Amino acid sequence: MIIEMRTYKIKPGKRSQFLDIFGSKSVPAHTEIGMKISGPFLSVEDPDTFFFMRGFPDIASREPMKAKFYEGELWKRELENILMPMIEKYEVVVVEVPEEQVHWSWAHDMHEERVRPGGVDIAALRALLDELAGFGRQHDARETEHSRRMLNVTPETGQFLAILVRATRAAQILEIGTSNGYSTIWLAWAARDTGGHVTTLERSPDKAAMARANLQRAGLADRVTVREGTALDILAGLDGPYELIFLDADRPNYLAYLGRILPRLRPGGLLVADNVVSHAGDGYGDPPRGERGGVDLQETLSTAFHRTV
Numbered sequence: 001m002i003i004e005m006r007t008y009k010i011k012p013g014k015r016s017q018f019l020d021i022f023g024s025k026s027v028p029a030h031t032e033i034g035m036k037i038s039g040p041f042l043s044v045e046d047p048d049t050f051f052f053m054r055g056f057p058d059i060a061s062r063e064p065m066k067a068k069f070y071e072g073e074l075w076k077r078e079l080e081n082i083l084m085p086m087i088e089k090y091e092v093v094v095v096e097v098p099e100e101q102v103h104w105s106w107a108h109d110m111h112e113e114r115v116r117p118g119g120v121d122i123a124a125l126r127a128l129l130d131e132l133a134g135f136g137r138q139h140d141a142r143e144t145e146h147s148r149r150m151l152n153v154t155p156e157t158g159q160f161l162a163i164l165v166r167a168t169r170a171a172q173i174l175e176i177g178t179s180n181g182y183s184t185i186w187l188a189w190a191a192r193d194t195g196g197h198v199t200t201l202e203r204s205p206d207k208a209a210m211a212r213a214n215l216q217r218a219g220l221a222d223r224v225t226v227r228e229g230t231a232l233d234i235l236a237g238l239d240g241p242y243e244l245i246f247l248d249a250d251r252p253n254y255l256a257y258l259g260r261i262l263p264r265l266r267p268g269g270l271l272v273a274d275n276v277v278s279h280a281g282d283g284y285g286d287p288p289r290g291e292r293g294g295v296d297l298q299e300t301l302s303t304a305f306h307r308t309v
């Protein structure tokens with residue numbers, strides 16, 4: 001498959017107008033001709049810069065498909081006269097990528113994703129994630145006992161986790177702290193795209209049961225192994241190596257986890273720990289044997305990484 005990545009710089013003040021026409025006119029017109037479109041992705045550094053990708057089955061079909069697009073009525077009327085004058089400059093990068101390595105899950109032609117065998121129903125998955133996020137918020141507001149709260153990551157964090165999995169192409173993923181499976185669903189959804197698998201550890205039988213049910217509803221149960229029990233014990237019996245480990249459990253054990261996690265993290269793998277900065281005052285437990293007292297988790301993590309990776 002041939003992919004063009006196009007980066008655009010929009011003239012100041014034209015951003016929302018540009019994106020509106022891009023989304024409502026340009027993307028459907030591309031899709032109608034048979035091109036795949038993914039994006040637009042906005043730059044975090046410059047709100048006037050964004051990119052999108054368009055895909056062609058092969059190099060031979062690229063020029064005819066583009067010609068068809070640019071000869072169309074829409075190009076002359078809307079795109080050439082309105083859209084392009086809003087742009088200061090753009091760049092195009094063309095790459096060839098094996099079809100199976102490209103997943104257009106953010107594309108506007110999600111219909112195809114929905115009907116592809118083995119594909120997840122994205123609309124249903126998003127609805128379930130929204131439902132679980134709402135449930136977690138309401139439940140935790142009512143529940144006074146900390147251990148019975150869901151304590152889910154925010155939707156933004158969930159999405160960020162999924163981006164990390166996809167960006168690093170992590171296949172073997174370990175999560176410590178499942179709760180009812182909210183973050184697990186985000187991880188498993190991305191793992192489906194990398195051909196991967198998530199192993200997730202949860203101490204509470206009730207929460208583990210909820211997670212299993214939610215993963216079933218998400219259509220992702222086959223991507224996940226929920227292991228019930230105390231994480232430190234289960235970790236001792238896991239081989240790894242894992243390419244991404246998400247640590248989101250009992251902070252007093254964070255330092256103890258390090259000793260079990262790092263040997264199971266593939267060199268170059270990613271360890272993501274939630275609430276390292278936000279709840280630093282709560283403490284992370286005793287430092288591993290041999291470390292000096294008063295250890296700072298971030299410092300320990302960075303030292304450990306430099307030793308390990």
Ligand SMILES: C[S@@+](CC[C@H](N)C(=O)[O-])C[C@H]1O[C@@H](n2cnc3c(N)ncnc32)[C@H](O)[C@@H]1O
Pocket residue numbers: 147150151152153176177178179180181182183184201202203204207229230231232248249250253
């Ligand atoms: C912050 S919640 C996890 C939230 C989940 N990652 C999410 O975003 O949906 C932490 C979970 O870790 C579990 N937990 C705490 N200590 C544990 C331990 N020692 N072993 C296994 N699970 C533990 C708790 O029962 C709780 O469900």
